[in-house]
Amino acid sequence: MSSIFDKFAPLQEQHAALTAMGRSPADIVFEEIISPTEAILNGKRTILMGTNNYLGLTFDEVAVDAAIEALKTEGTGTTGSRIANGSYDGHKRLEEELAEFYGMRSAILFSTGYQANLGAIAALAGRDDYLLIDADSHASIYDACRLSDAQVIRFRHNDPENLDRKLKRLDGTTGSKIIVVESIYSMLGDMVPLKAFVEVKKKYGAYLLIDEAHSLGVLGEKGRGLCEHEDLEDDIDFITGTFSKSIGTVGGFLVSNLPGLDIVRFASRPYMFTASPPPSVVASARKTLSRIAGASDLRKQLWENAAQLYNGLKSAGFELGPTLSPIIAIRLSDAEKAIALWNGLLDAGVYTNLALPPATPFGWYLLRSSISAAHTPEQIALAVDVCTKIGKELGLITLSGSKKTETGKLQVNGAKALNGASEKHPFSTSEPESVVPTGAGAPVARA
Amino acid sequence: MLEIRTHLRARAGESATIGPETNITRDLGLDSLAIMDFIFDLEDSFDISIPMERIAEVQTLADLAKAIEVLQKEAA
Numbered sequence: 001m002s003s004i005f006d007k008f009a010p011l012q013e014q015h016a017a018l019t020a021m022g023r024s025p026a027d028i029v030f031e032e033i034i035s036p037t038e039a040i041l042n043g044k045r046t047i048l049m050g051t052n053n054y055l056g057l058t059f060d061e062v063a064v065d066a067a068i069e070a071l072k073t074e075g076t077g078t079t080g081s082r083i084a085n086g087s088y089d090g091h092k093r094l095e096e097e098l099a100e101f102y103g104m105r106s107a108i109l110f111s112t113g114y115q116a117n118l119g120a121i122a123a124l125a126g127r128d129d130y131l132l133i134d135a136d137s138h139a140s141i142y143d144a145c146r147l148s149d150a151q152v153i154r155f156r157h158n159d160p161e162n163l164d165r166k167l168k169r170l171d172g173t174t175g176s177k178i179i180v181v182e183s184i185y186s187m188l189g190d191m192v193p194l195k196a197f198v199e200v201k202k203k204y205g206a207y208l209l210i211d212e213a214h215s216l217g218v219l220g221e222k223g224r225g226l227c228e229h230e231d232l233e234d235d236i237d238f239i240t241g242t243f244s245k246s247i248g249t250v251g252g253f254l255v256s257n258l259p260g261l262d263i264v265r266f267a268s269r270p271y272m273f274t275a276s277p278p279p280s281v282v283a284s285a286r287k288t289l290s291r292i293a294g295a296s297d298l299r300k301q302l303w304e305n306a307a308q309l310y311n312g313l314k315s316a317g318f319e320l321g322p323t324l325s326p327i328i329a330i331r332l333s334d335a336e337k338a339i340a341l342w343n344g345l346l347d348a349g350v351y352t353n354l355a356l357p358p359a360t361p362f363g364w365y366l367l368r369s370s371i372s373a374a375h376t377p378e379q380i381a382l383a384v385d386v387c388t389k390i391g392k393e394l395g396l397i398t399l400s401g402s403k404k405t406e407t408g409k410l411q412v413n414g415a416k417a418l419n420g421a422s423e424k425h426p427f428s429t430s431e432p433e434s435v436v437p438t439g440a441g442a443p444v445a446r447a
Numbered sequence: 448m449l450e451i452r453t454h455l456r457a458r459a460g461e462s463a464t465i466g467p468e469t470n471i472t473r474d475l476g477l478d479s480l481a482i483m484d485f486i487f488d489l490e491d492s493f494d495i496s497i498p499m500e501r502i503a504e505v506q507t508l509a510d511l512a513k514a515i516e517v518l519q520k521e522a523a
């Protein structure tokens with residue numbers, strides 16, 4: 001008998017193969033969450049090294065108390081969208097606070113970061129407009145392109161010259177050109193060479209939208225992200241972001257300094273046709289957001305922790321992403337060994353993310369970890385140790401710790417630009433590698 | 448067509464049989480990554496941009512040649 005699910009046979013096979021080799025990432029269930037960096041998994045105390053909890057604020061007492069208070073006074077949910085049901089005071093306040101935080105005119109709140117990208121990009125880019133997106137864009141950006149009526153043109157990952165050529169070809173067309181980039185790319189932790197992109201944007205009078213999902217609270221003196229860090233905030237037209245990483249809850253937003261942003265609400269289906277964030281979520285997001293600007297101690301700790309993990313794994317001989325960032329990914333070309341390493345780490349009590357093609361650049365198998373300010377040096381040292389031990393057992397690294405080429409040849413175009421972006425890296429103790437992966441990426445978008 | 452074929456051969460391997468009716472994904476075993484790189488090659492080579500909507504409509508080499516021809520005309 002045929003089934004409607006038959007078409008998913010390849011997915012089913014992959015899931016089954018992963019399960020047969022240990023476990024499937026989708027089946028991981030934490031029985032108990034102990035802290036931002038520890039949980040119980042199958043009865044075992046496990047260090048969490050893949051949660052995007054950059055500042056470790058998920059248990060922040062002030063934010064937790066505010067959420068409890070909001071639950072008690074305003075209830076468990078808003079039960080509808082703001083267009084249909086009206087806004088709560090907290091929604092308006094949070095938007096004002098976001099705009100103030102970024103020093104921009106206005107902000108629009110969305111229910112998730114995914115919806116913020118979907119809603120912002122699809123609304124901003126209309127029928128006669130052009131979307132120019134990075135090849136390595138997050139799934140939410142790719143999905144936004146499907147929802148938009150605009151023409152979508154991809155440029156090579158982190159390659160402003162390629163974008164320049166594509167904009168040049170659009171000379172004489174009347175529609176708006178909207179460039180979409182991400183500050184820190186979620187799979188390898190590499191950064192956009194923002195200055196070069198800003199120059200191209202100015203040259204052609206295009207708009208620039210940057211998704212600061214992984215850099216809010218992480219980069220910049222006041223934690224506003226890469227735009228602040230690179231001193232380019234005046235040149236950015238739109239910023240999208242999420243509360244699901246450093247803010248430690250759920251929700252998304254669009255901010256801009258352009259007058260008249262508010263009308264986007266009425267043109268944005270992912271804003272209009274979904275329930276607004278519940279009061280408890282809004283309350284905790286407000287508390288945590290208010291901490292970000294003053295959290296330079298946490299940022300310093302975060303980057304020190306990132307350097308410890310990055311340098312530890314690198315000197316063990318693992319191939320990592322091109323630049324130090326709080327996203328640290330081990331690149332592997334052998335599927336079975338990647339899966340074995342991931343399982344071995346879990347058995348030893350270290351949780352990371354297993355990322356598989358086509359959601360990864362170059363068809364690599366990635367063991368992706370995201371570091372937190374809340375990790376202790378001991379936790380990181382333990383993770384490096386078990387990783388090194390298992391890596392040696394699997395023959396991924398040699399005993400002396402010298403590099404064994406696992407990933408084959410890399411393309412080097414765009415290396416200059418990318419290194420440029422990493423130059424000003426705060427607290428960076430490690431030189432960026434000279435070989436930089438650029439030029440390609442999965443058309444199916446990153447997870 | 449010859450130029451497209453050269454790029455395709457570079458991605459699919461020397462032994463691949465490539466004709467106008469060759470289905471680019473199904474017959475050549477190219478994954479989505481390889482296709483994307485192939486499209487970038489073509490864009491450079493023909494000095495055109497191929498929007499994603501157009502790529503979605505392409506199945507065979509002949510479709511692709513036709514799409515490129517149209518895009519070149521539009522650009523001229």
Ligand SMILES: Cc1ncc(COP(=O)(O)O)c(C=O)c1O
Pocket residue numbers: 112113114115117138140182186211213214242243244250251252447
């Ligand atoms: C670059 C990027 N943008 C957007 C999102 C979506 O954020 P959210 O989890 O709030 O939907 C994510 C995280 O998944 C991301 O990595």
